[in-house]
Amino acid sequence: MTRFDADEPRERRKLFAEAFAAHRERASAFVTFEVDHEENSDVDEQGSSARQTQSGDGEDEPAPWVQFADQTFNVDVTDEELDRLKSLLDEFPELRIDRMESPDAAEGTNVRITARSDANRLAAFVDRTFQAVYGRDEDYRAWVAAV
Template sequence: MTRFRAESETERRALFTDAITAHRARDSPFCTFEVETEDPTWIQVGEDVLNLDCTDEELDRLESLLNGFSAFSIEELIRPEDADGTNVRIQAYADEERLGGFVERCFRTVYGQPAEYVVWASEV
């Protein structure tokens, strides 16, 4: 894998797919995607599980998004007492391209990122 930053939707989807493919080929514990903002927004992919943090409003949007992805389902919700939000683990039985598409939709729909947002594959 030679690129770790993307800003157009086409580039981001390719980055997500390539990073997930590299993660699986390397048998690494997970890969992490972070949006280039002051308040880092991130999504981790490990094998067939996605991990992300959500506010209550973001969780509502995530649950709505999941209605369109039958191979994806919430596996676990963790609500730490000392945090303002929920850690969500999503079971996803899908190929790398479908996972990449879902990650893009999460950043856009759940987190409300603009069309030109910049993302980094910070861990693969």
């Protein structure tokens, strides 16, 4: 891979597909995608704000990320994001939730999604996850943080 970020829909999906191919070619442990840390998310139709990169008390919160390893996506979501993730999975019948964990000390849920598909379809899922689940605009910037 020669580039690690993109902010246009077509270029992001191409970047994501290339990252999946590099991950497989290198037999790396995982590949991780993140959104630009300085970008805030939109407010959805119901007026609920998706995750922000800074909490109301001024403390930085981690930006949304999606990780993939062993044919499994790994994401952390709030309750509202979990509902949106479940709806998004209707668009991707080849993906299914394998496991959900909500530790008492955490304010969200870690979701594992089994994904057996080609790199382009996996890339489409990552792009849609950042938009539909985490509320990013169509022109959000994404990074391949680890391959």
